[in-house]
Amino acid sequence: MQIRAAVLEEFGEPLVVQEVGLADPAPGEALVRLVACGVCHTDLYTASGVDPSGYAPTVLGHEGAGVVEAVGEGVKDLAVGDHVVTLFSPQCGECVHCLDPRTNLCMAIREQQGKGYLPDGTTRLHRGDEELRHFMGTSTFAEYTVMPEIALAKVSPEAELDRACLFACGLSTGLGAAMFTAKVQPGSTCVVFGAGMVGLGAVAGCRLQGAERILCVDLSEDRLELARGQGATETMVAGPDTVAEIVESTDGFGADYTFEATGNVQVMRQAVEAARMGWGLCTVAGVAGKGETLDIVPRLLITGRRVAGSSFGGVKGRDQVPQLVERYMRGEIDVDPFISHRISLDEVNRGFELMEAQDGIRSVIEFPA
Numbered sequence: 001m002q003i004r005a006a007v008l009e010e011f012g013e014p015l016v017v018q019e020v021g022l023a024d025p026a027p028g029e030a031l032v033r034l035v036a037c038g039v040c041h042t043d044l045y046t047a048s049g050v051d052p053s054g055y056a057p058t059v060l061g062h063e064g065a066g067v068v069e070a071v072g073e074g075v076k077d078l079a080v081g082d083h084v085v086t087l088f089s090p091q092c093g094e095c096v097h098c099l100d101p102r103t104n105l106c107m108a109i110r111e112q113q114g115k116g117y118l119p120d121g122t123t124r125l126h127r128g129d130e131e132l133r134h135f136m137g138t139s140t141f142a143e144y145t146v147m148p149e150i151a152l153a154k155v156s157p158e159a160e161l162d163r164a165c166l167f168a169c170g171l172s173t174g175l176g177a178a179m180f181t182a183k184v185q186p187g188s189t190c191v192v193f194g195a196g197m198v199g200l201g202a203v204a205g206c207r208l209q210g211a212e213r214i215l216c217v218d219l220s221e222d223r224l225e226l227a228r229g230q231g232a233t234e235t236m237v238a239g240p241d242t243v244a245e246i247v248e249s250t251d252g253f254g255a256d257y258t259f260e261a262t263g264n265v266q267v268m269r270q271a272v273e274a275a276r277m278g279w280g281l282c283t284v285a286g287v288a289g290k291g292e293t294l295d296i297v298p299r300l301l302i303t304g305r306r307v308a309g310s311s312f313g314g315v316k317g318r319d320q321v322p323q324l325v326e327r328y329m330r331g332e333i334d335v336d337p338f339i340s341h342r343i344s345l346d347e348v349n350r351g352f353e354l355m356e357a358q359d360g361i362r363s364v365i366e367f368p369a
């Protein structure tokens with residue numbers, strides 16, 4: 001079939017929305033009609049050419065939600081009409097990591113996905129004779145996509161897909177960092193550095209876990225306002241004395257849990273230093289630039305602080321994204337304040353501009369039915 005899609009032709013250049021070819025799903029794959037897709041930093045990071053593992057041409061997009069329109073041979077758990085959220089972090093359910101509760105890093109299709117291919121090492125996207133590679137195994141800046149079944153989370157048919165799409169990346173990453181990586185205990189004190197999509201999700205996750213104090217730190221007053229809406233009990237504008245102020249406000253000890261959601265290694269360091277001696281856990285969710293390192297004074301670790309990284313919030317996608325969406329539907333997660341702009345596929349480059357200008361939290365691309 002022919003579909004419209006936003007193609008990254010050249011790094012550093014605007015995406016070009018155009019017609020491309022999409023082949024039928026192979027065994028184990030499904031054809032999904034996109035209903036909505038968020039525009040995330042990782043799309044911009046790859047488009048800019050800064051990501052060392054990036055490639056072009058490719059169809060970008062990874063924060064998608066839609067409806068299954070066809071399934072390939074052997075697909076067991078999905079049927080035509082199912083509502084799905086796309087997963088750049090799949091869950092095969094069988095590999096050594098899927099069988100272990102300690103990680104969500106499924107091994108099944110990592111290698112091919114990283115190179116831009118579907119699990120059988122080929123692409124479904126093409127333009128004439130030229131193959132077009134898939135991005136993050138998802139390529140959801142498009143009217144339709146073909147993805148492996150193990151990378152699609154089946155969600156309630158009642159969930160509004162223009163909100164559910166945020167669970168495909170940023171929101172689940174933040175929620176999961178608090179719920180699944182840190183496993184915040186009720187009554188604890190939490191500090192979240194950064195109030196973008198990921199940090200705000202972490203604030204909401206701390207609230208859902210029953211934290212008593214949730215302090216959010218950001219440079220922007222507008223974003224701190226959003227953090228209060230998600231359950232932050234205190235907010236602080238970031239400055240040179242941030243760590244000292246946090247330590248002071250926690251009886252000189254630091255917080256039980258800290259979260260870093262900025263991608264800045266200096267802030268990561270602050271998040272470690274603001275964690276409590278004895279048992280404070282710092283969870284790093286931000287993605288640092290290539291070659292950057294995190295400086296930690298070893299004494300902070302000897303005296304009981306711990307550091308954990310979190311990819312996609314530790315969320316095991318097919319099992320847990322539907323559960324998070326259920327909690328949204330029960331009114332426990334307020335998704336609407338995250339959606340600042342609704343745009344069409346043709347306006348995808350405007351989504352990037354808004355993100356660079358820090359105008360709002362998320363632009364969501366809507367596809368007409």
Ligand SMILES: NC(=O)c1ccc[n+]([C@@H]2O[C@H](COP(=O)([O-])OP(=O)(O)OC[C@H]3O[C@@H](n4cnc5c(N)ncnc54)[C@H](O)[C@@H]3O)[C@@H](O)[C@H]2O)c1
Nearest residue numbers: 194195196197198218238261262263285286287310311312
């Ligand atoms: N681990 C994962 O799986 C995963 C998934 C998605 C995104 N990310 C990463 O998470 C990070 C956050 O993503 P986002 O979409 O929320 O980004 P964002 O740019 O919307 O938010 C970052 C926030 O950090 C704030 N900030 C900047 N410097 C600060 C400082 N010194 N102190 C306190 N706050 C500061 C900014 O004002 C902004 O509000 C990025 O690095 C992104 O690449 C990771």
Ligand SMILES: [Zn+2]
Nearest residue numbers: 040042169170
């Ligand atoms: Zn993302």
Ligand SMILES: [Zn+2]
Nearest residue numbers: 092095098106
């Ligand atoms: Zn697996």
